[in-house]
Amino acid sequence: MWSYIIKRLFSLIPVLFIVSIVIFSIIHLTPGDPTTYMLGEEATPEQIADAKKQLGLDQPIHVQYFNWVKKAAIGDLGSSYHMNMSVNDAIMSHIGPTLSLAILAEIVALLIAIPLGIIAAIKRGTATDQTVMGFSLLGMAIPSFLLALFLVLLIGVKLQWLPVAGYRPLDSGLWNHIKYLIMPAISLGSIQAALIARMTRSSMLEVLNTNYIKMARAKGVVERRIIYGHALQNAFLPILTVIGITFGGLVTGAVVTETIFNIPGIGSLIINSVARRDYTVIQGIVLFVTFVYVMLNLVIDILYGVIDPRVRLEEK
Amino acid sequence: MSDVLLDIKNLKTHFYTETGHVTAVNGVSFNVKKGEIVGVVGESGCGKSVMSQTILRLFEEGTVEYEGEINFNGRNLLKLNKRQINKVRGNDISMIFQDPLSTLNPVHTVGRQIAESIILHQNASKKEAEEKAIELLRLVGIPSPEKRAKEYPHNLSGGMRQRAMIAVALACRPKLLIADEPTTALDVTIQAQILDLMNNLNEELDMGIIFITHDLGVVADLCSRVVVMYLGEIVEEASIEELFDRPLHPYTQGLIKSIPQLDGDRSAMLHTIEGTVPPLTRVPKGCRFAARCPFADEKCVASAPPVTEYTATQKVKCWHFEKILKNQEGIADVHTYS
Numbered sequence: 197m198w199s200y201i202i203k204r205l206f207s208l209i210p211v212l213f214i215v216s217i218v219i220f221s222i223i224h225l226t227p228g229d230p231t232t233y234m235l236g237e238e239a240t241p242e243q244i245a246d247a248k249k250q251l252g253l254d255q256p257i258h259v260q261y262f263n264w265v266k267k268a269a270i271g272d273l274g275s276s277y278h279m280n281m282s283v284n285d286a287i288m289s290h291i292g293p294t295l296s297l298a299i300l301a302e303i304v305a306l307l308i309a310i311p312l313g314i315i316a317a318i319k320r321g322t323a324t325d326q327t328v329m330g331f332s333l334l335g336m337a338i339p340s341f342l343l344a345l346f347l348v349l350l351i352g353v354k355l356q357w358l359p360v361a362g363y364r365p366l367d368s369g370l371w372n373h374i375k376y377l378i379m380p381a382i383s384l385g386s387i388q389a390a391l392i393a394r395m396t397r398s399s400m401l402e403v404l405n406t407n408y409i410k411m412a413r414a415k416g417v418v419e420r421r422i423i424y425g426h427a428l429q430n431a432f433l434p435i436l437t438v439i440g441i442t443f444g445g446l447v448t449g450a451v452v453t454e455t456i457f458n459i460p461g462i463g464s465l466i467i468n469s470v471a472r473r474d475y476t477v478i479q480g481i482v483l484f485v486t487f488v489y490v491m492l493n494l495v496i497d498i499l500y501g502v503i504d505p506r507v508r509l510e511e512k
Numbered sequence: 513m514s515d516v517l518l519d520i521k522n523l524k525t526h527f528y529t530e531t532g533h534v535t536a537v538n539g540v541s542f543n544v545k546k547g548e549i550v551g552v553v554g555e556s557g558c559g560k561s562v563m564s565q566t567i568l569r570l571f572e573e574g575t576v577e578y579e580g581e582i583n584f585n586g587r588n589l590l591k592l593n594k595r596q597i598n599k600v601r602g603n604d605i606s607m608i609f610q611d612p613l614s615t616l617n618p619v620h621t622v623g624r625q626i627a628e629s630i631i632l633h634q635n636a637s638k639k640e641a642e643e644k645a646i647e648l649l650r651l652v653g654i655p656s657p658e659k660r661a662k663e664y665p666h667n668l669s670g671g672m673r674q675r676a677m678i679a680v681a682l683a684c685r686p687k688l689l690i691a692d693e694p695t696t697a698l699d700v701t702i703q704a705q706i707l708d709l710m711n712n713l714n715e716e717l718d719m720g721i722i723f724i725t726h727d728l729g730v731v732a733d734l735c736s737r738v739v740v741m742y743l744g745e746i747v748e749e750a751s752i753e754e755l756f757d758r759p760l761h762p763y764t765q766g767l768i769k770s771i772p773q774l775d776g777d778r779s780a781m782l783h784t785i786e787g788t789v790p791p792l793t794r795v796p797k798g799c800r801f802a803a804r805c806p807f808a809d810e811k812c813v814a815s816a817p818p819v820t821e822y823t824a825t826q827k828v829k830c831w832h833f834e835k836i837l838k839n840q841e842g843i844a845d846v847h848t849y850s
Binding site: 406407410413414415416417419503504506 | 565568570594600602606607615616618619620629632633664666677
């Protein structure tokens with residue numbers, strides 16, 4: 197088990213290496229550079245050249261890359277050109293809102309998706325099933341920002357139940373914290389729910405047709421226990437995969453939703469950084485996101501074993 | 513008649529599917545006495561599995577309709593409500609299935625799956641049930657049952673899984689065990705062991721068994737009475753001696769002739785029954801076997817034969833069995849088989 201985890205962690209190295217080269221090249225090949233943004237339109241070529249020299253942008257690209265990698269390897273992602281802080285600090289100060297939102301959105305998604313998916317599977321072919329699947333299709337078709345805008349209009353503006361936008365950190369009280377995140381979490385979560393509900397339904401359908409479910413019935417197990425005690429655990433592997441994918445997407449920043457609700461998360465950080473050509477921050481975030489994805493996959497893989505003994509790793 | 517355990521009368525199972533209405537079991541009647549092993553024989557698709565699962569009403573409500581009576585302990589199982597039938601399932605009547613790997617839940621330990629029935633039907637505590645589960649594993653001949661109870665189905669070999677499944681079925685000491693081709697997925701040595709086990713359990717626990725198979729050899733080893741099914745109907749019912757000595761229905765005769773003989777002529781072709789089982793959506797109007805029967809005439813095609821009681825224990829559903837019987841002195845060598 198531990199050797200497996202360590203092996204997986206080592207496999208991070210080539211992934212991060214490749215990602216860093218790709219992102220470094222793309223950023224430096226796109227037109228525009230940070231100095232124009234720093235100094236404004238009227239800056240003289242001398243001023244620009246000066247600023248470039250200060251930031252080390254006058255050196256050949258491979259030298260720049262190696263200078264950056266050397267530091268990144270020991271965890272120092274450099275400092276932002278614009279924010280007067282290190283990239284590490286910038287990411288850390290923006291990860292909180294994103295993480296809170298991601299967790300809340302995933303909870304919303306699971307609370308909607310799992311029960312609905314199970315109901316649709318049990319009542320397959322009926323009007324209930326078709327209604328659930330219809331809503332799921334709608335959920336996948338509607339962009340989350342549209343849903344977000346509707347929510348803002350209805351709950352925020354018309355009914356005035358919840359604040360329209362903004363963010364309060366957890367230290368300002370749990371309810372204060374959550375209050376601002378409910379609408380973004382619903383708008384993100386219900387879209388993810390559409391996907392998870394579909395997967396739950398199809399996976400449950402498959403399991404409910406197996407012989408061991410028939411065997412459980414023949415044992416006299418009541419239907420409710422068959423669903424929750426026998427079928428759900430078996431059906432959960434593919435559901436878990438989808439949860440992992442959707443959660444990965446949420447943690448790495450729901451750019452549009454964060455912008456609409458004015459949440460200072462990773463999504464808004466990356467948008468602002470791209471606009472300012474804040475190279476070090478963009479590189480840092482992409483590297484961080486890659487790291488999060490790989491770690492998330494590792495966690496999901498370990499959870500597979502918790503759920504299904506057949507994929508459990510040997511303890512050695 | 514007090515020793516009759518299960519009495520099935522004119523049982524019909526209708527399915528309503530998207531492709532139409534199908535009657536998979538069409539007017540089946542037979543009984544099982546206490547402690548008796550009754551074989552149900554027939555080709556794939558003859559309705560033997562459907563019939564067995566109908567006894568416990570394992571098909572999903574809404575797609576299926578049952579007719580007739582299944583009397584067990586003075587109650588008609590088809591009339592019971594959900595709660596009542598759940599009390600019969602796994603408690604009074606248990607079932608084992610063909611493929612032991614797919615019928616054991618892969619994410620629960622073997623011990624837990626056995627204990628589940630005990631907790632469910634006998635108000636036992638978890639600990640008592642687990643101890644009983646280990647005892648049951650020992651009863652079905654699994655070595656080091658304490659260790660095996662904590663393992664998952666995929667840790668066990670095929671024969672062990674089948675034993676474990678039998679342990680699940682026996683958990684509540686049922687009065688009737690329905691075994692739906694329990695040995696088909698196993699190799700011959702393991703098959704013999706499982707049959708031995710079932711024979712012993714039948715004697716030890718005085719449990720009635722309905723043994724469903726397409727293997728007449730197994731029937732000869734195990735059963736005292738046999739029901740032969742063809743296309744949803746019983747074509748012949750006989751004691752084991754009668755069946756092999758004097759099969760009455762041309763289909764039964766065909767089945768017996770199809771058994772390979774060890775001392776037979778090696779160059780001779782294996783006997784086969786001409787044709788295939790027609791789909792249930794296109795059932796012939798008269799005798800259902802007529803199209804494949806070498807003795808069929810217009811009468812057979814026109815109308816279905818009645819069930820005739822030839823002896824107290826042998827019944828047949830054929831117009832011409834008496835005529836055929838006279839011409840059939842030639843198959844006398846068959847009974848050397850059993």
